[in-house]
Amino acid sequence: MFRKANYCGFFLGVICAALVGCNKPLEDSVAQQIKKETPTNSDEQARSLTDVAGRATVPVEQAESRIKKAIPDCAEPYIGRYQATISCDDPFVRCKDGTADYIINLQEDGIAHRTLIHSGQISFASNLYHRQDRWSYDRQNHQVILHRSNGVEFFYDIDKDQNLVMDLDKIVHASVLNEQYFAEGNPFPQQAYRLVKEKVS
Template sequence: MFLKADYRRCILVSVLLGLGGCNKPLEDSIAEKIESENQRVNSAAANTQGKKLTEVAGKATMPVDTTTATQKKIPENAEPYVGRYQSSISCADPLMKCKEGTGDLIINLLADGTAHSSIIHLGQITFDSDPYYHKDSWSYDEEHHQVILHRSNGVKFFYNVDQDQSLQMDLDKIANASEQNKQYFAEGHPFPQQAYRLVKESTPVKTNKS
């Protein structure tokens, strides 16, 4: 009886020791996976932090190509329309390319003749992603009192300037002004669901301190 009990006890101890030896590599493998996942999450969080609205969209200017800035200057009659324009638009409009809530459509018209258009959603923006950011040029049509954004693909977006110097989309011209415009939207690119009004950001008045 004692021999059998000792024999069984020896077998049980051997099995447990064997399991313990097998568990060590498994634990190491799990630890490595967890560490790898933590690094991935931290890296993603750092990238998101780098795109926060406070860092890239809170100013009145956007990234500017300095070579372009020295080559082109808008005419004097267009200078009053230099500035930052913004409109909050529902994500239900495909123009905004977001799933829920609202996003901000922002256009910066610079004195060097460049126009920087961006879509901001949940405080984030991606500069290197075409659907969310465009660097274009702009002009002012004095006869029709309109600001025109000129895309590199030949498509033009027209904005009426109101008495407050805000910009309101001219949907008819955007849709039909040229063959390039007609083809662009016929290909399925999102067309604004309504004539959105982009309000010009007021420029702080500077005062001289004695």
Template sequence: MFQKADYQLCILIAVSAGLIGCHKPVEDSVAKQIKAETSAVNDTQDRKLTEVAGRATVPVEQAESRIKKAIPDYAEPYIGRYQATISCDDPFVRCKDGIADYVINLQEDGIAHRTLIHSGQISFASNLYHRQDHWSYDRQNHQVILHRSNGVDFFYNIDKDQNLVMDLDKIVHASALNEQYFAEGNPFPQQAYRLLKEKVS
């Protein structure tokens, strides 16, 4: 019985050794196949990533081009920040006492932001909350036109230093909507304020 157990053990060891020896070529073959498949997948992923990255770049550049095209080249000199200090005695700035800074930012994408700054508090000039305005340049009349979100247009003459000066007559009478807006009691500037262009250093 002892000899039979030894014999079985020897057979088991021999079979195990044979199987272990057979596994090496199989493992090598499988490893090569996995490596080839992984390499192919990586190449495909690399190509896909390159294509995606390439595609992602183009629309962004196109979007930037479109943004820049919103304002024609001849209007670019008027992009910038303009500011006037106005007494609170003028109902136009909607403050009780002291002074307020009236700021207009004209951006290259055609968007304009109007802001009133009084006593360290910021409020937007359109019903005390922000509405996106737009602007354009009238080449014939050499004016910047601020197209307010409520449909009312404000006109600014451009002086020799590229500051903006309100054209009060045109603001009141430019359209039936403008006339109606001020006839309803909305505050109208008491004088043609000059908004000084901020110097870019």
């Protein structure tokens, strides 16, 4: 009985040792494999993240250079903010009394912002009097053309100080669309306003 118990204990010990012995190389090989693969994977992840980050930067720079090229070199001197103070007696500025500031901001990407401000505050609740248009420079006639989003074009002569002066005759008769727009009763400036260019310090 005692011998049987010893044999059973012995066999049990041998089996356990065999199992532990078999598992040890397997554990070692798995550990080594994990060790080998982990740096490679993290290197690949690091490389792919760097590649993605690098690729993301290049198109943005290319897009910026394309945006800057939207306006030719000869038009660059006219980039800036222009302003005229207009009496509310003129229906063009759409205010009841006092004065309004008519502001045009010509940007290097060819976008133009038009804004009317009355008594130091924006005189409208919607964006009706703040528009985003496009602009271009007519080298032959030495004019800035404001291409409004509705298709109507406004023409501005450039004076010796690089200020913008409305060309009323051309604004009215430049196209059939312009003529139709003002014939429908849309407000037309009562005089050729001069928009003074803001000095950049």
